[in-house]
Amino acid sequence: MMTEMTETKSNKKIRRRRTLAAVLLVVSLLASIIFMDHFLCIPATFDQNRVLLFHKEPADSIDVLLIGSSTTYSGFSSAYAYDQFGFTSYPYAIGGSTCNIWKPALQDALRTQHPKLIVVDVFGGGYDLDLVESRNSQVYTIMTHTPLSREKIETAKELSSKIDRTTTASLLLPFIKYHNSVPANLMDLKDRLDVASSGPSPLKGIETLTRTRELADVDDISFTDETAPLDEKTEAVINEFMDYCKSKDLNVLFVKYPTVLTKNDPDELQVNLRANRILEMADEAGFHTLNMQKHFHEIGLKEREDYYNHGHTNTRGQKKVTGFLGDYIQNELGIAPSDLSDSLRTEWDDSVRYYGAYVEMSEELINKGDPQPMGDSPKLVRELKKRLD
Amino acid sequence: MALTSVPFAIFAIITGILYFAFPKREYRWVILLISGCFFYVYNSFQYTAFILITILTIYLAANRMAAITADTKAAVKAHKADWSKEERKAFKEASGKKRKRILAAALILNFGILFLLKYFNFLSGSVAQILGSDPEAAPQIHLLLPLGISFYTFIATGYLIDVYRETAEPEKNIFKFALFVSFFPQIIQGPISNYGKLRDQLITPHDLDWMNLKHGIMIICWGLFKKIVIADRVWVAIRAYYDNGGIDGNADAAGYGGVMVVFITLMYALQLYADFSGGIDISRGICRVLGIELEMNFRQPYFSKSISEYWRRWHITLGAWMKNYVFYPIAMSDMSKKISGSIAKSSFGQTAAGKHLSRVLTTAIASFIVFLLVGIWHGANSKYIAFGVWNGLIIMISAMAGPLYEKSRNALHIRAEAAWWKLFQMLRTFLIVLVGYVFDIADNFSNAMRMMGLALTDHSLGAFRSQLGTLGLGKTEYLSVIACTLILLYMSIRLEKTALDTPADLLERRSGVIQWLALFALIMMILILGTYGPAFDPAEFIYMQF
Numbered sequence: 001m002m003t004e005m006t007e008t009k010s011n012k013k014i015r016r017r018r019t020l021a022a023v024l025l026v027v028s029l030l031a032s033i034i035f036m037d038h039f040l041c042i043p044a045t046f047d048q049n050r051v052l053l054f055h056k057e058p059a060d061s062i063d064v065l066l067i068g069s070s071t072t073y074s075g076f077s078s079a080y081a082y083d084q085f086g087f088t089s090y091p092y093a094i095g096g097s098t099c100n101i102w103k104p105a106l107q108d109a110l111r112t113q114h115p116k117l118i119v120v121d122v123f124g125g126g127y128d129l130d131l132v133e134s135r136n137s138q139v140y141t142i143m144t145h146t147p148l149s150r151e152k153i154e155t156a157k158e159l160s161s162k163i164d165r166t167t168t169a170s171l172l173l174p175f176i177k178y179h180n181s182v183p184a185n186l187m188d189l190k191d192r193l194d195v196a197s198s199g200p201s202p203l204k205g206i207e208t209l210t211r212t213r214e215l216a217d218v219d220d221i222s223f224t225d226e227t228a229p230l231d232e233k234t235e236a237v238i239n240e241f242m243d244y245c246k247s248k249d250l251n252v253l254f255v256k257y258p259t260v261l262t263k264n265d266p267d268e269l270q271v272n273l274r275a276n277r278i279l280e281m282a283d284e285a286g287f288h289t290l291n292m293q294k295h296f297h298e299i300g301l302k303e304r305e306d307y308y309n310h311g312h313t314n315t316r317g318q319k320k321v322t323g324f325l326g327d328y329i330q331n332e333l334g335i336a337p338s339d340l341s342d343s344l345r346t347e348w349d350d351s352v353r354y355y356g357a358y359v360e361m362s363e364e365l366i367n368k369g370d371p372q373p374m375g376d377s378p379k380l381v382r383e384l385k386k387r388l389d
Numbered sequence: 390m391a392l393t394s395v396p397f398a399i400f401a402i403i404t405g406i407l408y409f410a411f412p413k414r415e416y417r418w419v420i421l422l423i424s425g426c427f428f429y430v431y432n433s434f435q436y437t438a439f440i441l442i443t444i445l446t447i448y449l450a451a452n453r454m455a456a457i458t459a460d461t462k463a464a465v466k467a468h469k470a471d472w473s474k475e476e477r478k479a480f481k482e483a484s485g486k487k488r489k490r491i492l493a494a495a496l497i498l499n500f501g502i503l504f505l506l507k508y509f510n511f512l513s514g515s516v517a518q519i520l521g522s523d524p525e526a527a528p529q530i531h532l533l534l535p536l537g538i539s540f541y542t543f544i545a546t547g548y549l550i551d552v553y554r555e556t557a558e559p560e561k562n563i564f565k566f567a568l569f570v571s572f573f574p575q576i577i578q579g580p581i582s583n584y585g586k587l588r589d590q591l592i593t594p595h596d597l598d599w600m601n602l603k604h605g606i607m608i609i610c611w612g613l614f615k616k617i618v619i620a621d622r623v624w625v626a627i628r629a630y631y632d633n634g635g636i637d638g639n640a641d642a643a644g645y646g647g648v649m650v651v652f653i654t655l656m657y658a659l660q661l662y663a664d665f666s667g668g669i670d671i672s673r674g675i676c677r678v679l680g681i682e683l684e685m686n687f688r689q690p691y692f693s694k695s696i697s698e699y700w701r702r703w704h705i706t707l708g709a710w711m712k713n714y715v716f717y718p719i720a721m722s723d724m725s726k727k728i729s730g731s732i733a734k735s736s737f738g739q740t741a742a743g744k745h746l747s748r749v750l751t752t753a754i755a756s757f758i759v760f761l762l763v764g765i766w767h768g769a770n771s772k773y774i775a776f777g778v779w780n781g782l783i784i785m786i787s788a789m790a791g792p793l794y795e796k797s798r799n800a801l802h803i804r805a806e807a808a809w810w811k812l813f814q815m816l817r818t819f820l821i822v823l824v825g826y827v828f829d830i831a832d833n834f835s836n837a838m839r840m841m842g843l844a845l846t847d848h849s850l851g852a853f854r855s856q857l858g859t860l861g862l863g864k865t866e867y868l869s870v871i872a873c874t875l876i877l878l879y880m881s882i883r884l885e886k887t888a889l890d891t892p893a894d895l896l897e898r899r900s901g902v903i904q905w906l907a908l909f910a911l912i913m914m915i916l917i918l919g920t921y922g923p924a925f926d927p928a929e930f931i932y933m934q935f
Binding site: 018165179 | 869
């Protein structure tokens with residue numbers, strides 16, 4: 001009897017230990033996957049930081065939201081716009097974005113912000129979707145930071161059906177797509193954790209390159225209002241986006257940033273002509289539109305001095321474009337700055353100081369002939385802080 | 390539904406839950422049968438008729454043969470007093486002939502199906518080519534291969550021959566026999582199970598056992614590690630080599646030299662082993678969880694010291710099948726005995742070489758035929774035939790030149806037990822295996838010869854280094870392949886030294902904490918380094934195509 005009781009006790013103990021080990025294994029695996037999914041999957045790029053840091057901005061604190069591709073974040077400085085016009089803004093933009101990124105980006109941004117104006121950069125829409133379907137990493141950059149919800153699942157299902165080489169599961173858990181990047185990404189874990197644990201960034205998602213254009217690209221034309229037809233897929237995606245904006249009753253300005261067009265690059269010219277067509281569509285649909293290409297000389301842009309390549313401005317051009325666009329937003333569209341709380345004002349005033357240091361550093365590097373990408377990152381913030389201190 | 394896919398994992402888990410939860414223990418095998426049927430129909434719906442034909446014909450043939458045997462014995466017993474010895478012999482011979490006819494008919498039908506589906510197009514094209522007409526205009530059968538046809542045909546015919554030889558009892562219940570043929574973990578890529586070893590395990594009900602569960606999961610994870618961490622990663626490089634024209638006439642355009650041929654052949658050796666043995670591990674792991682022990686199919690084949698040993702360690706169940714049902718019947722046939730006898734009786738047979746030849750010639754010929762068939766079993770292509778011929782020739786020559794080889798070793802005072810000698814033998818065997826693999830890699834025989842020529846003549850390391858980047862793998866990926874291959878090598882050495890079966894058995898000797906940590910690390914490696922997700926186009930298990 002005693003022996004049986006001892007055996008039962010011992011069996012129970014073994015069973016308990018086994019259950020504990022199994023539970024511990026499952027929990028450890030899940031915790032590791034969640035940690036890696038959050039911090040170690042998507043490459044720690046400026047794009048990634050920009051989206052992550054957007055969500056650090058206090059809720060409903062952004063007056064103007066800018067979405068689009070690289071022309072947005074290189075062409076617009078939120079800090080400079082705040083300094084000149086007083087409204088707050090943020091470039092929720094991802095390099096290489098095509099038009100099918102606009103809707104998920106806007107959906108994600110609207111979770112926490114209700115801006116008075118949304119500025120959509122049409123340039124990325126000029127890329128034929130059939131030709132750039134492999135560009136799907138942007139959508140992962142957005143989805144990584146969206147908390148799990150029914151809407152997120154719906155969005156993932158929708159995107160995976162429309163964007164090549166994506167799956168619903170991997171959009172919900174980017175680890176499924178990016179697990180192989182984990183070992184390499186371990187190298188910059190500290191920066192990733194810094195971004196994750198920091199507050200709003202004083203650089204407000206800015207990014208540009210410290211260079212002026214090569215002299216070889218001199219065959220420039222400044223403006224054409226010709227259009228080129230969009231492929232069916234792109235047209236459908238843009239119409240859907242416009243319908244979405246209307247359904248949400250959003251105040252939207254479709255804008256084309258000024259680029260240096262060159263006759264030597266017919267493909268790029270086609271992208272611009274298609275972007276013109278998107279502006280035409282937006283105009284027909286009753287949205288505000290602004291083709292800054294038309295105002296190239298009015299803005300005071302210089303083809304070589306203000307650009308680091310044909311499509312993107314350096315800090316010199318950025319200030320000019322921001323000035324022009326900010327003025328348009330304030331005076332033509334009547335967007336007035338919101339009253340800011342003391343803490344918000346301090347935060348934005350701080351960003352103006354940082355932008356001053358950013359421009360100063362950029363000028364130094366341009367003059368030195370040292371082309372460096374300068375994007376929002378903990379490392380750059382630390383460097384600029386040193387300058388300011 | 391590949392073995393490494395999420396749907397398969399869900400399917401296997403549901404099968405396990407239903408199996409262990411089924412209240413009538415004596416009917417748990419029915420769950421396995423239903424799962425097997427579902428799996429087959431799901432994966433190969435349009436070809437289900439072929440496996441049904443195999444099940445039905447082999448079942449009927451086996452039972453008919455057994456009935457004839459029983460009737461013969463009963464008749465002989467009943468007529469013990471009134472039949473003379475000659476009458477008994479004649480009656481038995483007549484019965485034997487009937488049984489042989491049934492066996493032959495069932496084998497011809499089943500191998501005929503296999504031949505038609507797998508080899509007809511190749512043979513038809515080859516004949517047309519020999520006759521000087523356009524091979525593409527030759528008659529063709531436009532059907533894909535039914536899932537696992539090479540495996541289930543061998544499994545079922547092996548059973549039939551065993552029943553014919555009376556070493557196995559015929560299965561009376563057709564559903565139980567159908568389970569044996571269609572058992573889902575082995576249908577994709579084996580092992581080619583023996584009826585006597587598997588039947589009772591399938592029918593006997595098993596309960597969920599902690600040790601089986603733990604070991605099973607470890608074996609599955611080890612298989613996944615080999616398949617999706619190593620094999621599929623290496624496959625990226627091999628595929629790039631294919632795509633860049635490394636194996637065909639465009640090789641000059643690709644500019645791959647001899648060092649690249651050697652490198653790709655090594656990668657192929659790694660990929661083939663990790664892929665096939667990984668798949669078998671997954672199957673065995675699932676079976677272990679269910680309480681069923683599948684036969685071992687690999688025992689560190691690249692540690693073999695001779696080609697014949699390699700074939701006893703590589704695809705063991707195919708080797709065993711060939712030995713039982715092809716090698717022995719040929720080696721023990723009257724014809725073989727006659728040949729051996731006539732050599733022994735000749736004047737040449739009185740010399741030492743003649744005596745040796747009379748002993749080994751017929752077995753050497755039987756081996757050659759076996760390996761020719763092994764080559765053909767792998768596929769309908771001249772390269773597979775060349776692969777079989779290569780292996781058969783080496784084994785034949787080794788058997789015949791055995792005494793010469795021993796003499797040379799003795800003359801050089803080399804101890805057979807010396808570690809360096811064993812290592813040399815392993816490397817030599819591996820090299821011979823690699824030459825065989827070149828036939829596998831190339832798209833046909835002539836390109837295999839061209840690749841071997843390159844390997845012997847072009848040794849430009851500079852070109853090789855600059856071309857490494859064209860194989861679709863980055864530095865981190867090469868490093869991960871190297872690290873994981875070292876883990877695989879370490880485990881293989883440990884298994885070889887301990888003569889244990891799986892890494893799960895090795896870990897069983899360690900503390901619970903170590904086991905837990907090892908399993909955690911293994912799963913993490915699979916999750917992080919595995920080739921899955923939308924960024925990858927997963928490679929099918931190579932042996933699925935056979």
